Amino acid sequence: DTEVTQTPKHLVMGMTNKKSLKCEQHMGHRAMYWYKQKAKKPPELMFVYSYEKLSINESVPSRFSPECPNSSLLNLHLHALQPEDSALYLCASSQDAGRTGTYGYTFGSGTRLTVV
Amino acid sequence: ELKVEQNPLFLSMQEGKNYTIYCNYSTTSDRLYWYRQDPGKSLESLFVLLSNGAVKQEGRLMASLDTKARLSTLHITAAVHDLSATYFCASYAGKSTFGDGTTLTVKP
Numbered sequence: 638d639t640e641v642t643q644t645p646k647h648l649v650m651g652m653t654n655k656k657s658l659k660c661e662q663h664m665g666h667r668a669m670y671w672y673k674q675k676a677k678k679p680p681e682l683m684f685v686y687s688y689e690k691l692s693i694n695e696s697v698p699s700r701f702s703p704e705c706p707n708s709s710l711l712n713l714h715l716h717a718l719q720p721e722d723s724a725l726y727l728c729a730s731s732q733d734a735g736r737t738g739t740y741g742y743t744f745g746s747g748t749r750l751t752v753v
Numbered sequence: 754e755l756k757v758e759q760n761p762l763f764l765s766m767q768e769g770k771n772y773t774i775y776c777n778y779s780t781t782s783d784r785l786y787w788y789r790q791d792p793g794k795s796l797e798s799l800f801v802l803l804s805n806g807a808v809k810q811e812g813r814l815m816a817s818l819d820t821k822a823r824l825s826t827l828h829i830t831a832a833v834h835d836l837s838a839t840y841f842c843a844s845y846a847g848k849s850t851f852g853d854g855t856t857l858t859v860k861p
Contacts (some may be wrong), residue, residue, distance in 0.1 A: 742798060
C-alpha cells in the first residue's frame with residue numbers, strides 16, 4: 638500500500654461546528670504532516686508528527702487541534718473556524734522527519750474545506 | 754529563515770520546445786524536492802535531490818541540484834500537453850519550504 642488516504646474529500650461546516658479530518662497511511666512511515674493550501678498558493682506547513690509526537694507546530698491557531706492516535710493515523714480537529722480557513726488541507730507522510738527516502742513525501746488527495 | 758524562489762511563475766510553451774524552471778533557495782539545505790500538482794488535485798512527488806551535482810531524469814523531465822549556488826533546475830525536453838500542471842520545488846532545512854510554484858501550460 639503506497640497511499641495516504643484522507644477523509645472526507647469535501648467538507649462544508651459552519652463557524653460554530655466541530656468536525657475532524659482524518660488521514661491514514663500503511664507504508665510504515667513514522668512522520669506525518671498537515672499542510673494547508675489556498676488557491677494558487679504553495680502548501681503551508683501546519684504540523685509535523687514524528688514517531689507519534691508533535692514535533693513542529695507552525696504557530697497554528699488553537700481552533701486547529703492535531704492528534705496522532707497511532708503511527709498510521711493522523712487527525713485534525715476543527716472548531717470555531719473562520720471563513721478564511723477555507724482551503725485544501727493536505728496530509729503527507731515520510732519515512733521519518735529527518736529522512737524522506739527516495740520518493741520524498743507522499744501526499745494524500747486532500748480535504749477541500751469550506752467554512753460558511 | 755529559509756526562502757525559496759521559483760521562476761518563472763507562469764510559463765506558456767509550445768509542444769516540442771525545451772525550457773527550464775529555476776529554483777533558488779536562501780540557506781544551506783539538506784535536500785531539494787520537485788512536485789507536480791494538477792488543478793484541484795494533490796501533490797505528486799517527482800524528484801528528491803540529495804547531494805551536490807545530483808541529476809535525476811524521468812521521461813521528459815530532468816532535475817539537477819547545485820548546492821554551492823543554492824540552485825535547482827527542472828528542465829523540460831520536447832514538451833507535450835500532458836506536462837501542463839503547476840510545478841513546485843521545496844527545500845528542506847529541518848522542515849520543507851515550498852516555492853510559489855510555476856504554472857506550466859503547453860500549447861499545441
